[in-house]
Amino acid sequence: MTHAHMTHDQWWLASLGRTVIWARLRVREAGVAEVLDSDGNTLVYDSEDTARSMLLDAEFVEWDGLDPEDALERGFTLDEIAPPQADDDAQLRDRMVQSLGKRA
Numbered sequence: 001m002t003h004a005h006m007t008h009d010q011w012w013l014a015s016l017g018r019t020v021i022w023a024r025l026r027v028r029e030a031g032v033a034e035v036l037d038s039d040g041n042t043l044v045y046d047s048e049d050t051a052r053s054m055l056l057d058a059e060f061v062e063w064d065g066l067d068p069e070d071a072l073e074r075g076f077t078l079d080e081i082a083p084p085q086a087d088d089d090a091q092l093r094d095r096m097v098q099s100l101g102k103r104a
Contacts, residue, residue: 011063011083012055015074018100020081023060024092025051040093076100 010025024036025048033051035043045051055062061070063083071078084095 012060013063013066013081014058014060015076018075018102020076020098020100021060022084022096022098023055024083025055027051036089036092036096038096040089040096042089 007029008027010027012023012025014021014023021038023038026034026036027048028034031047033045033048035045035051035055037043043051043054045054066078068078071081080100081098084092084098086092086095
């Protein structure tokens, strides 16, 4: 079952060394926002603005707004990473933290 007509997903990331932590911001048709965090929890917010503020406060940046220089400042290149994909949120949970390994 697809929710594409009902929702809009945005991917956000934070980095710690060579580890990337993902969060998915999903905006429902009614305007309620849900954030799937790296622990597999779904946090519900009253609006997209509230959810975005929470992510920014936690030092996350929006994937779509990341340019190559921003990525390098965070310790990776855009070619090294991509938002995780899975058939459902349970499978996605295991892919929300991405270790890039050590630099050569």
